[in-house]
Amino acid sequence: MESPERARLDAFFGRVTERFPAGGQVTSLVVTHLLSERPAFLRAMAATSTVGAVLPKPKSIDQQTLEAVQSVHTVHGLSRELFADSTRALEYLEDTASGQDVVLVDIGGYFAPSLGTLAEKFSGRVLGVVEDTENGHQRYAALDQLPCPVVSVARSPLKDCEDHLVGRSIVFSTDALVRARGDILTSRNACVIGFGKVGRAIAQTLRAHDLRVTVHDTDPVRRVQAHSQGFRTTSTTTEAVKDAELVLCATGNLALRQHDFAALRNGAYLASVTSSEDELELATLHQLYQRIPVGDQLTRYEITGHYFYVLADGGAVNFVHGAAVGTYIHLVQAEIVAATTALSHGRFNPGLHSMPTTDHQAIARIWLDHFDR
Structure with a gap:
């Protein structure tokens, strides 16, 4: 410095x-x-x-x-x-x-x-x-x-100020990693799991980048808040992720468990805002899915008939770029x-x-x- x-x-x-x-x-x-x-x-x-x-x-x-x-x-x-x-x-x-x-x-x-x-x-x-x-x-x-x-x-x-900017940095890093493999997120279906302060900022930033955003939160009050801001909401994780080409998890409390990954759409990108052990039960998939590095900070999880991509090994994706x-x-x-x-x-x-x-x-x-x- x-x-x-x-x-x-x-x-x-x-x-x-x-x-x-x-x-x-x-x-x-x-x-x-x-x-x-x-x-x-x-x-x-x-x-x-x-x-x-x-x-x-x-x-x-x-x-x-x-x-x-x-x-x-x-x-x-x-x-x-x-x-x-x-x-x-x-x-x-x-x-x-x-x-x-x-x-x-x-x-x-x-x-x-x-x-x-x-x-x-x-x-x-x-x-x-x-x-x-x-x-x-x-x-x-x-x-x-x-x-x-x-x-x-x-x-x-x-x-609050930090959380809002963290939400933006999450979207920036996600977009950068996806673009690095020649893909773009614009106009895609996206899902944000967790509508706390960071999740709210992520959802708003994704919408500003012309993605169609669905929100899921286990708290019905937060689902109402998301609905009032014009986001589509769902009552289950499975329904939230099934059509999403991008899933961003912001609950801090295990957004996706082992059975949830089967509901991911083929080719979906999956990213987290915090430590992988806090947000995603990826370890339970290691005996089931083949893991193939396909780019910088990007891993393809694949079994017969199903595949998806995990960014930054499931850790906080914004730390790839310093989380500034x-x-x-x-x-x-x-x-x-x-x-x-x-x-x-x-x-x-x-x-x-x-x-x-x-x-x-x-x-x-x-x-x-x-x-x-």
């Missing part, structure tokens, strides 16, 4: 950390995408906590950024298995931050399966979790009882910093929480001062 841009970002995060100071010595374990803008966020985290470890999301690692971060912080490999087993998760936490006050910064609910054990048996204190994504929000909300505060920024108004959403990403990063310091002050009881409106407004004002010029 060029030094003037680094100085600008550091000045922005300096204002954020000044506005939201830590309440004591805290260690953070940070699950994150390691993209080119991420070091500025990690510097802000380091200004308010001791960064005990950075755990990069496996499919969103820029090599140059990784090397830069490794020169400053401890970097550990991340997988679902690492925290799925409570004993292994506790051993990891003890090895990394024994006896310390810890905040777990999460993207996708990685710590959720073992959170009860970590909160109860860790030699230090788990002050809480900060969760960035909708699929992670759902994982924590599904727990019977939260043993510590979980502050979710997934549904923050500050994330401009300076709006720093709004959410600033809220993660603020949520971390709020947990260090003990501002929340066990349970699922959002940051207060006054904090959103303070972050927005700081952002406007630095980037609305």
Whole structure:
């Protein structure tokens, strides 16, 4: 990153950390995408906590950024298995931050399966979790009882800007990968599964690119919202995908299961907005379908009489092109910093929480001062 841009970002995060100071010595374990803008966020985290470890999301690692971060912080490999087993998760936490006050910064609910054990048996204190994504929000909300505060920024108004641009970037990357093999999407039938903030942006962008868009969501309220915006809606996944030449999955909670793939139209393109294990049960198909790479980030799944294409191995397709959403990403990063310091002050009881409106407004004002010029 060029030094003037680094100085600008550091000045922005300096204002954020000044506005939201830590309440004591805290260690953070940070699950994150390691993209080119991420070091500025990690510097802000380091200004308010001791960064005990950075755990990069496996499919969103820029090599140059990784090397830069490794020169400053401890970097550990991340997988679902690492925290799925409570004993292994506790051993990891003890090895990394024994006896310390810890905040777990999460993207996708990685710590959720073992959170009860970590909160109860860790030699230090788990002050809480900060969760960035909708699929992670759902994982924590599904727990019977939260043993510590979980502050979710997934549904923050500050994330609306990012989500809208993520939807656009998903369509951009999908279109680029399809065009790279000499095909186009214009005038095709498309299906969007999930009509949350990102799904809504995808559907609107596809329509603006002259695709005919069908929407499916398990929530009938969201189906009504989609219908009111002029989209065709369906009550089942099978009906939604059967005529679609493009299927984009944006639920964060397994949009397509094994039996759903048989309903895909021959030649359909399939893409996701998040990790493949969160959105698509592709692993169950590996013994049934032959997988043939047919282009950059494009795989053909084929059995007798049926075939379809999967983009980016079912992972977040926009990460193929860096998932850039401009300076709006720093709004959410600033809220993660603020949520971390709020947990260090003990501002929340066990349970699922959002940051207060006054904090959103303070972050927005700081952002406007630095980037609305």
